[in-house]
Amino acid sequence: MRLIIVGFGNVGQSFAKLILSRSADLYSTYGVNPRIVACIDKKGAVVCPSGIDLQKLLDIKKIKGTVVEYRSEGCKSLEDDVVEQTDSDVLLELTPTNLQNGEPGISNIISAMRSGKHVITTNKGPLALAFPSLMELANYNNVMLRFSGTVGGGTPILEFAKRCLKGDRILSFKGILNGTTNYVLTRMEQGLSFESALRDAQEKGIAEATPELDIDGYDAAAKVSIIANWVMGMKKTICDVERIGIAEVTLERIEEAQKRNNSIKLIGMTENRKLIVRPMEVSKFDPICVNGTLNAVTFSSEHSGQQTIIGRGAGGMETASAVLRDLIEIKNSVYEM
Numbered sequence: 368m369r370l371i372i373v374g375f376g377n378v379g380q381s382f383a384k385l386i387l388s389r390s391a392d393l394y395s396t397y398g399v400n401p402r403i404v405a406c407i408d409k410k411g412a413v414v415c416p417s418g419i420d421l422q423k424l425l426d427i428k429k430i431k432g433t434v435v436e437y438r439s440e441g442c443k444s445l446e447d448d449v450v451e452q453t454d455s456d457v458l459l460e461l462t463p464t465n466l467q468n469g470e471p472g473i474s475n476i477i478s479a480m481r482s483g484k485h486v487i488t489t490n491k492g493p494l495a496l497a498f499p500s501l502m503e504l505a506n507y508n509n510v511m512l513r514f515s516g517t518v519g520g521g522t523p524i525l526e527f528a529k530r531c532l533k534g535d536r537i538l539s540f541k542g543i544l545n546g547t548t549n550y551v552l553t554r555m556e557q558g559l560s561f562e563s564a565l566r567d568a569q570e571k572g573i574a575e576a577t578p579e580l581d582i583d584g585y586d587a588a589a590k591v592s593i594i595a596n597w598v599m600g601m602k603k604t605i606c607d608v609e610r611i612g613i614a615e616v617t618l619e620r621i622e623e624a625q626k627r628n629n630s631i632k633l634i635g636m637t638e639n640r641k642l643i644v645r646p647m648e649v650s651k652f653d654p655i656c657v658n659g660t661l662n663a664v665t666f667s668s669e670h671s672g673q674q675t676i677i678g679r680g681a682g683g684m685e686t687a688s689a690v691l692r693d694l695i696e697i698k699n700s701v702y703e704m
């Protein structure tokens with residue numbers, strides 16, 4: 368499979384490392400033989416139809432800070448229209464999330480789908496802002512759009528609801544969808560101040576580049592809208608989510624909750640088909656009451672009742688594993704084994 372990678376940051380580089388370490392068993396187990404034919408970062412692109420040497424690309428990126436410096440026979444640096452002009456099967460859209468206008472993710476995804484490429488993205492912006500129209504465009508162009516890594520990092524929250532609960536009707540969901548705020552609230556419960564807890568989370572590399580996106584609940588709201596569209600068939604955007612972040616959660620409020628054997632958590636949920644993100648008191652015995660950077664979501668379905676999925680919700684390698692999962696799914700669906 369010929370792939371274009373757009374965005375060669377933490378997730379993109381982790382994906383390259385994952386492919387390098389798994390190439391033999393990816394082919395023998397899944398029949399997947401990924402060949403990266405183009406890689407684009409902020410400074411430009413390298414295009415190499417015979418396939419880019421990934422170890423060399425990782426080394427160049429580390430030393431020079433950009434993929435543009437990659438040199439090899441048959442490869443060229445390009446400026447414009449790389450996604451549209453390069454022959455490939457799948458676009459991996461791994462640019463950082465922009466929740467204001469979804470760019471450059473939206474344009475990359477549209478260019479790829481219009482030129483007949485399947486798309487895998489870890490970018491929450493395009494989906495949080497334009498889920499229904501992007502799905503429509505994917506259907507119109509007869510390509511797949513997959514985005515497992517946008518919710519739960521490597522934890523297959525979307526697949527769990529969509530595939531494992533297939534046939535049942537999801538009535539609602541409720542959970543912790545943001546690792547940074549969960550980490551901050553957990554550390555505050557242990558007596559740390561908000562500021563130092565946030566600094567810790569940033570050092571762990573899980574916070575968004577602009578931490579307000581986590582703290583003010585935007586990241587969780589984006590994920591709530593993605594789940595609502597994909598799993599419950601709603602046609603909503605992040606703008607439809609009622610959102611309150613954790614900035615006003617005090618140590619006193621946390622201590623009071625603890626006396627009742629509860630914790631304060633930033634919860635994303637549906638309630639009577641309304642989409643909500645807000646800090647809530649959750650019983651310590653509730654399975655979604657997980658600590659640290661974990662995510663946890665309980666789905667309530669019509670016939671099978673409540674099921675909870677828990678796992679790590681962020682991280683380069685974790686999210687790269689979700690990209691690989693999506694790639695295998697595309698391979699299985701399109702190039703039917």
Ligand code: HSE
Nearest residue numbers: 545546547573575681
């Ligand atoms: N900032 C996000 C989080 C990263 O803390 O959960 C994963 O989407």
